[in-house]
Amino acid sequence: MKYLAGRLGALLAVVALIGLLPRLTRTDPALTILHARYADRPPTPAVLDAIRAETGLDGGPLHVLGAWASGLPRGDLGESWVSGQPVGPDVTSALGVSLTLMAASLAVAVLLALALAAGTLRRGAHRRLVTTRAGVGAAVLAALPEFLLAAVLATVLAVQLGWFPALGWGAANQFVLPALAMGVPAGALLGRLLDDALPAVLAEPWARAATAHGMPARRIAAHALHRALPALLPQTGLVVVGLTGGAVAVEALYAIPGLGGTALAAALAQDLPVLQACVLLLLLLGVAAGLAARLGSRALLGPARTDGALPPLVAPKLPTRRTVAAGAVVLGALLIAVVLTGLLRDPLYADAAARLAPPSAAHPLGTDSLGRDVLARLGHGAARTVLTALAVGAVTLLLGLLAGAARAGALTETANALPAVLAGLVVAGIAGPGAWGAAVAVALVAWAPLAAHTSALLAQERAAPHVTVALALGAGPWHRLRRHILPGVLPPVVRHAVLRVPAIALALASLGFLGLGTPAPAPEWGRMLSENLPYAERAPWAVLGPAAALAALGALAVLTSAAVRGRAHR
Numbered sequence: 001m002k003y004l005a006g007r008l009g010a011l012l013a014v015v016a017l018i019g020l021l022p023r024l025t026r027t028d029p030a031l032t033i034l035h036a037r038y039a040d041r042p043p044t045p046a047v048l049d050a051i052r053a054e055t056g057l058d059g060g061p062l063h064v065l066g067a068w069a070s071g072l073p074r075g076d077l078g079e080s081w082v083s084g085q086p087v088g089p090d091v092t093s094a095l096g097v098s099l100t101l102m103a104a105s106l107a108v109a110v111l112l113a114l115a116l117a118a119g120t121l122r123r124g125a126h127r128r129l130v131t132t133r134a135g136v137g138a139a140v141l142a143a144l145p146e147f148l149l150a151a152v153l154a155t156v157l158a159v160q161l162g163w164f165p166a167l168g169w170g171a172a173n174q175f176v177l178p179a180l181a182m183g184v185p186a187g188a189l190l191g192r193l194l195d196d197a198l199p200a201v202l203a204e205p206w207a208r209a210a211t212a213h214g215m216p217a218r219r220i221a222a223h224a225l226h227r228a229l230p231a232l233l234p235q236t237g238l239v240v241v242g243l244t245g246g247a248v249a250v251e252a253l254y255a256i257p258g259l260g261g262t263a264l265a266a267a268l269a270q271d272l273p274v275l276q277a278c279v280l281l282l283l284l285l286g287v288a289a290g291l292a293a294r295l296g297s298r299a300l301l302g303p304a305r306t307d308g309a310l311p312p313l314v315a316p317k318l319p320t321r322r323t324v325a326a327g328a329v330v331l332g333a334l335l336i337a338v339v340l341t342g343l344l345r346d347p348l349y350a351d352a353a354a355r356l357a358p359p360s361a362a363h364p365l366g367t368d369s370l371g372r373d374v375l376a377r378l379g380h381g382a383a384r385t386v387l388t389a390l391a392v393g394a395v396t397l398l399l400g401l402l403a404g405a406a407r408a409g410a411l412t413e414t415a416n417a418l419p420a421v422l423a424g425l426v427v428a429g430i431a432g433p434g435a436w437g438a439a440v441a442v443a444l445v446a447w448a449p450l451a452a453h454t455s456a457l458l459a460q461e462r463a464a465p466h467v468t469v470a471l472a473l474g475a476g477p478w479h480r481l482r483r484h485i486l487p488g489v490l491p492p493v494v495r496h497a498v499l500r501v502p503a504i505a506l507a508l509a510s511l512g513f514l515g516l517g518t519p520a521p522a523p524e525w526g527r528m529l530s531e532n533l534p535y536a537e538r539a540p541w542a543v544l545g546p547a548a549a550l551a552a553l554g555a556l557a558v559l560t561s562a563a564v565r566g567r568a569h570r
Contacts, residue, residue: 147250182250368528423442
């Protein structure tokens with residue numbers, strides 16, 4: 001009961017924040033409505049006061065929140081500030097589109113996960129040597145953000161090869177690319193987790209006994225999947241939550257009329273009632289997925305959930321291969337070389353005579369639609385993104401340590417379940433698009449894994465024998481904290497925070513891709529990708545350059561993390 005109360009309180013706090021968006025925005029809502037509906041009327045105080053009275057924005061924060069919340073049980077989501085029409089019908093229609101896209105993406109994810117784990121399952125069912133094979137390749141796929149995969153698929157399969165349509169929704173062939181863009185990273189993550197869990201499952205006594213009694217391999221494999229599924233369902237819930245955030249970029253890129261694309265358009269137009277409704281439904285969709293996964297796990301475990309009959313699944317700790325560490329070094333050196341070379345060039349110089357020029361000695365990676373050097377913009381964009389990611393990483397480290405020490409479990413789980421894109425939409429609705437807003441949005445959710453790590457390490461250190469001995473010898477609380485607890489907590493959490501910097505950079509790039517980050521003409525990898533997509537058919541290098549840089553950044557994050565964990569396991 002305490003668990004549910006804490007999570008419900010955190011959820012209600014987020015919902016209240018969504019309801020207060022009209023009062024939190026730095027722009028005057030009356031001016032937004034006036035410019036959208038009554039462009040011919042002067043913005044006099046009397047006109048603005050009349051608009052506020054008409055829309056119910058003339059009251060205080062509690063009045064605005066109460067009016068919005070009271071309409072929710074009736075399905076009244078307010079009226080659009082831009083069109084003046086009720087929000088409910090359009091958002092409900094968009095919800096149906098998003099649910100269809102998410103179902104197709106989840107089907108792709110499940111099929112890919114089973115394919116990645118098939119080798120381990122087959123060998124384990126026949127009692128052969130079981131080793132994890134999905135490993136690094138699956139981890140690299142899982143690290144690719146949906147917007148990047150969507151852009152590459154659209155460029156290669158739609159524009160260059162013409163196999164699928166690049167835009168639209170409704171026909172069967174229009175489902176393929178969006179479902180792949182969202183389903184492949186999710187399936188790679190689930191496949192890696194399943195591949196890690198299966199060796200522990202197939203090493204349990206029941207699997208040995210079944211093999212010894214001649215049970216068919218297919219039945220052993222089916223039982224192994226059933227045994228591993230409860231441990232995977234919570235992660236599946238998080239995957240579905242991630243799909244809600246990924247849907248924003250994918251729907252915007254492929255012009256799909258779902259909740260994500262609608263929310264993005266509303267955030268950019270400052271149409272807050274539409275943004276409120278879309279973010280609320282995306283949030284509730286993620287919460288419902290997480291709850292369904294938790295209930296499904298409990299139902300599958302049955303009485304074994306409470307009587308301890310089933311041991312926890314512990315994946316074997318395999319030493320990292322030298323090739324992984326070598327790959328991280330090579331990839332890091334290549335990225336540094338590209339960045340340093342680009343920093344020596346002018347990212348803002350536009351040569352009109354060299355617009356969309358192919359790679360050459362003068363422009364090794366070609367030029368964009370304005371004649372600007374792609375290599376120069378990659379180099380300067382990397383410097384900007386990395387510096388911002390380091391600053392956000394430092395803030396999230398501090399927030400994670402404080403929240404972990406305060407044992408803010410409910411708030412941590414709620415923040416962990418919020419994709420950075422949703423936070424970016426909310427911040428854009430309040431402060432408008434911009435670099436500061438993107439940094440704040442990522443920081444608002446990126447601290448949660450560090451807080452969970454800090455909380456777990458604090459509990460472990462406080463129960464350690466050396467702390468008990470120090471207490472028995474009369475050491476005070478500050479002495480125990482400074483000399484015995486923090487030395488065991490800070491180094492692992494700091495390493496965790498450093499390893500998360502590339503992921504933070506990718507989150508910032510995703511907001512830049514959506515137009516919610518650094519404004520033009522400043523170079524930024526995500527914005528470079530979105531700016532050059534319209535020219536993918538004529539100048540694919542302008543798209544593949546930033547796409548390759550972003551993919552290399554994701555791969556570097558995975559390889560570095562794997563190398564660090566492999567060294568720790570030796």
